[in-house]
Each structure stands twice: as C-alpha cells, then as structure tokens.
Amino acid sequence: MELILKNGRIVTASDTYKADIGIRNGKIVTIAQEIPCLEKSTVIDAKNNYIFPGIIDAHVHCQLPMAGTISSDDFINATKAGACGGVTTIIDFSTQMPGKSLVDSILQRKEEARGKVCIDYSLHAGITDWGLAQNEIDRAFQEGVSSFKMFMTYRQRGLMSDDAQIYHALEETKKRGGIITVHAESTPLLDFLVKRYHEQKEQYGAYAHVLSRPDMIEVDAIERAVRLAELSKGRLYVVHTSTGRGAMAIREARFRGVQVYCETCPQYLLLxxxxxxxxxxxxxxxxxxxKSKKNQEELWHLIQTGDIHVIATDHCTFTKEQKDLWKGDFTCIPFGLPGIETMLSTTYTKAVHSGLISPSRMVALLSTNPAKIFGLYPQKGTIAIGSDADLVVFDPHKKSVLDYKNLQTNCNWSPYQGMEITGSTAITISKGKILAMDGKFIGEAGQGDFVFRTACQTI
Ligand SMILES: [Zn+2]
Structure with missing residues (x-):
C-alpha cells in the first residue's frame, strides 16, 4: 500500500461510516476498520475529518474566448484551483464551429489541455452544426465523449440549434447511451428584449441584463427541451438552471418518465x-x-427534495479589468463567474452545516450523480474498492472568511468575498497522489489524464 487514510469518516451518496482506506497504484484496494501501517506506506490521519469522493465539476470553461478576451483561468490554473477546492475531475467543453468537424473540435481541445491539466478531465462536445455532427457521433464516442452540448440560443453567433436538430440529436445519442445537454434560453423573445434594453443601456446599466432575461426566457426553453426529450425518448441534461419554475418543469417531466436531469450552479444559490x-x-x-431571491429559495427547496441532481460551477473567470471591457454596454460584458475552488466549501456551509441536507446528499450532488449521468461511474464518484483513489479529506469544523486573495483562481475579486465559511478541504488526493493541502497546490502541473467516458447511467 502506498497511501493509507486512517480514522476518517467516509461519506458516499448512500452511507457515512468510519473506516481506513488503502491505496495502491492510484486505486482504492482496501476499505477496512483497521488497516495495519507498514513501513513503506505514507499514512494520513484523517481523525475528525470527513472523506468524500473527489468532487466532479461537470461544467467548467478553461481559457474560453469571449467578448474579445479569453477567460483568465487556463487549463493549468483552473485545475490547480479545482484541486485546492477538492475537485479531482472536470468536464470542460469543445466547441464545433459552424461548417467544421465535431471530432476535430474534440481533438483540438484535447491538444489545448495536454500537459497542462493538473487533475483528470473530460469534454462535453458542443454541437453547433448538427448537419455535419450527426455523422460523427460514433467517432466522438470512440474519442471517449458521450455527452454533447447544444444551445437553444446564441442565434447571432451561429451556435443555436433548432427543435428538430435537438430532437434528432436526442434520438441519435440515446441509441449509443449518450446524453444531450442544453443551454436553455428562448431566442426570439430574448433577442427582442436585448435589442430593446440595448437602446436604453445608459439608463439601466448592468441591470439591463436582468430586464432582458425575465424568468420566462429560461422556463419556456426548458419546457420545450423537456417535450423534445419526451417525444424522442432521449436523455436530456439542463445546464445552469437558474429558475425555480424551470427546475419544476424538469421535476414534473421526470414524474412522467422522461429521462431529464437538472443542474444548477453555486451563483444561483448564493447570489x-x-x-x-x-x-x-x-x-x-x-x-x-x-435571478430573484424567490428563485433562489425555490432552487434550495428543490435541492432538499432531491429534484436538482447536480451542482456544477460553470466556472469561467474574468478579472475586473476584463469585465471592465463592457464600458457601460451590458451586451459586451464577458459573461462568467469563478467557482471551481469555492464550490465545495460554500455548498458545505450553506447546505450541510446549515442542516438543509446530509453530507451524503451533498456527495451525490457534487460527485456521484455527475459521475453516473456522464459515464464516469464507478471509476469516479464513489469510495469503493477498484475505484480511482480520488479523495477529499475535509475538515467540517474549520471556520474562515472567504477572500479572493487566498485563492488560487486567477481573479482579483470574488462574487462571494467576505462570506463566512464553515468547513475546509484539508487534503485533495487524485489517483493516490496528494495534490493539495490546506488550499495550497503541491502536485505537478500536467499530471491529469483525459478520462474516456462510456454510456451514461440512469439515476
Ligand atoms: Zn457554461
């Protein structure tokens, strides 16, 4: 055994129990009440700490070009920051450009990540030209990609897919055990409102972003996407759900037997x-x-009832200087927020420490469910013999005040600045190697691998 974790309280999506964990060749090989310490093993005493399976952030954008700039966390920095915050796997995105090959976009994104990622990663393949992409789905699976992203908006940027394309993609991916993820915002009304408030941008400033995107923009698109999944019998995952009504539409569809999953993000729960x-x-x-406080409350309620399946960050970091490129025009703001490094500690504070959900429920939301939905389970997403030794030693008692200056994330501000935090990632282990301790990255850059994903599981 290379590494032994002793005396920790293991948390899986279904259980919490005290046991030792033995690790060899990057895998969990023993879980027992008492593992004897041999001379050669490194031993970590995890007394009074939880041990979670490594966090899987299923929605990350590293070095993403937007609004004339590029997000400030590249593959190295975002994954270092993730490691410091207990994340051991990310799923980033490739983007097919209109008229271009889907598989080429996957290969190109892998090239961008190569030698840089510090934790394991995979890719959702963004589809913007279904006419070409439909002939490349098998090859995408051969490249280890089983989930695809389609946009119901961004018509002007050439990224949007229409209902027929999404319907067909749901059919084609389901056959192979895959899943379609959608950015659900309804375009015709959205484009109209953006234009209207753009003409009044001096009057409303950044608040025009709110006025141009009322709840119905998302709710309408989610309801439509869910109907397409129902009709096609495909599998659907709605990314960054920000409205209570949108999440409710997913809940209701699941009662009818539709295979649809709901993701929300820390920003919709905390801001x-x-x-x-x-x-x-x-x-x-x-x-x-x-969105509004009311939406925030509804999302929390649906987390409690188990109707939200995944919390992921949509991590896409821009510094103050980059955000300032907007120059008073809300349509020119680089859209995105940091989150990968703080997701576990803020979720623990607001959801578990506050008594809203159990540690097991949190593990399901942050690790086990995304692993199952996206075909990483049981290699990732649980603590079991044979699984990758991706583990978080988490101190549930440590208190701190969130300060961007203490974070690895390449950002000179934080949306959660000053938030009182209870609980802290003490040690992050990826494939049996210690990557981070007490918020400091001590691993090596580039040691992450691309993870081949297979058929998605139903939850
Ligand atoms: Zn995103």
Whole structure:
C-alpha cells in the first residue's frame, strides 16, 4: 500500500461510516476498520475529518474566448484551483464551429489541455452544426465523449440549434447511451428584449441584463427541451438552471418518465439579482444571470427534495479589468463567474452545516450523480474498492472568511468575498497522489489524464 487514510469518516451518496482506506497504484484496494501501517506506506490521519469522493465539476470553461478576451483561468490554473477546492475531475467543453468537424473540435481541445491539466478531465462536445455532427457521433464516442452540448440560443453567433436538430440529436445519442445537454434560453423573445434594453443601456446599466432575461426566457426553453426529450425518448441534461419554475418543469417531466436531469450552479444559490444594482454590478454577469431571491429559495427547496441532481460551477473567470471591457454596454460584458475552488466549501456551509441536507446528499450532488449521468461511474464518484483513489479529506469544523486573495483562481475579486465559511478541504488526493493541502497546490502541473467516458447511467 502506498497511501493509507486512517480514522476518517467516509461519506458516499448512500452511507457515512468510519473506516481506513488503502491505496495502491492510484486505486482504492482496501476499505477496512483497521488497516495495519507498514513501513513503506505514507499514512494520513484523517481523525475528525470527513472523506468524500473527489468532487466532479461537470461544467467548467478553461481559457474560453469571449467578448474579445479569453477567460483568465487556463487549463493549468483552473485545475490547480479545482484541486485546492477538492475537485479531482472536470468536464470542460469543445466547441464545433459552424461548417467544421465535431471530432476535430474534440481533438483540438484535447491538444489545448495536454500537459497542462493538473487533475483528470473530460469534454462535453458542443454541437453547433448538427448537419455535419450527426455523422460523427460514433467517432466522438470512440474519442471517449458521450455527452454533447447544444444551445437553444446564441442565434447571432451561429451556435443555436433548432427543435428538430435537438430532437434528432436526442434520438441519435440515446441509441449509443449518450446524453444531450442544453443551454436553455428562448431566442426570439430574448433577442427582442436585448435589442430593446440595448437602446436604453445608459439608463439601466448592468441591470439591463436582468430586464432582458425575465424568468420566462429560461422556463419556456426548458419546457420545450423537456417535450423534445419526451417525444424522442432521449436523455436530456439542463445546464445552469437558474429558475425555480424551470427546475419544476424538469421535476414534473421526470414524474412522467422522461429521462431529464437538472443542474444548477453555486451563483444561483448564493447570489440574487440585486447584485446588478451595485456600482460594480457588471462583474456578476453570467449567462443566464442570477435571478430573484424567490428563485433562489425555490432552487434550495428543490435541492432538499432531491429534484436538482447536480451542482456544477460553470466556472469561467474574468478579472475586473476584463469585465471592465463592457464600458457601460451590458451586451459586451464577458459573461462568467469563478467557482471551481469555492464550490465545495460554500455548498458545505450553506447546505450541510446549515442542516438543509446530509453530507451524503451533498456527495451525490457534487460527485456521484455527475459521475453516473456522464459515464464516469464507478471509476469516479464513489469510495469503493477498484475505484480511482480520488479523495477529499475535509475538515467540517474549520471556520474562515472567504477572500479572493487566498485563492488560487486567477481573479482579483470574488462574487462571494467576505462570506463566512464553515468547513475546509484539508487534503485533495487524485489517483493516490496528494495534490493539495490546506488550499495550497503541491502536485505537478500536467499530471491529469483525459478520462474516456462510456454510456451514461440512469439515476
Ligand atoms: Zn457554461
């Protein structure tokens, strides 16, 4: 045994129990009440700490070009930051450009990540030209990609897919055990409202972002996407759900037997749209934007009832200087927020420490469910013999105040600055190697691998 974790409280999606964990060749090989320590083994005493399976952030954008700039966390920095925050696997995105090959976009994104990623990663393949992509789905699976992203908006940028394309893609991917993820915002009305408030941008500033995207923009698109999944019998995953009604539409569809899953993000749970009335409100712009307090409360409620399946970050970091490129025009803000490094500690604080959900439920939301939905389970997403030794030693008692200056994320501000945090990632282990301790990265850059994903499981 190379590494032994002793005396920790193991948390899986179904159980919490005290046991030792033995690790060899990057895998968990023993789980027992008492593992004897041999001379050659490194031993970590995890007394009074939880041991979670490594966090899987299923929605990350490293070095993403947007609004004339490129997001400030590249593959190295975002994955270092993730490791510091207990994340051991990310799923980033490749983007097919209209008229170009889907598989080429996957290969190109792998090339961009090669030698840089510090934790394991995979890719969702963004589809923007279904006419070409439909003939490349088998090859995408051969490249280890079993999930695809389609946009119901961004018509002007050439990224949008229509209902027929999404329907057909749901059919074709389901046959092979895959899944379609959608960015659900309804275009015709959205484009109209963006144009209207763009003409009044001096008057409303960053708040025009809120006015141009009322809840119905998302709710309408989610309801439509769910109907397409129902009709096609495909598998659907709605990314960054920001409205209670949108999440409710997913819940209701599941009662009818539709295979649809709901992701929300920390920003929709921790912030509300009043941030856009601040002097620096433009910093908080993401797409979709954070919604009203009422939506926030509804999302928390649906987390409690088990109707939200995944929390992931949509991590896409821009510095203050980059955000300032907007120059008073809300349509020119680089959209995105940091989150990969703080997701576990903020979720633990607000969801578990507050008594809303159990540690097991949190593990399901942050690790086990995304692993199952995206074909990583049981290699990832659980603590079991034979699984990758991706583990987080988590101190549930440590208190701190969140300060961007203490974070690895390449960003000179934080949406959660000053938040009181209970619980902290003490040690992050990826494939049996210690990558981070007490918020400091101590691993090697480039040691992450691309993870081949297979058929998605139903939850
Ligand atoms: Zn995103």
């Amino acid at each position: 509300d749209e009043s941030v856009f009335q601040r002097q620096d409100g433009h910093l908080y712009a993401s797409c979709p934007q954070v």
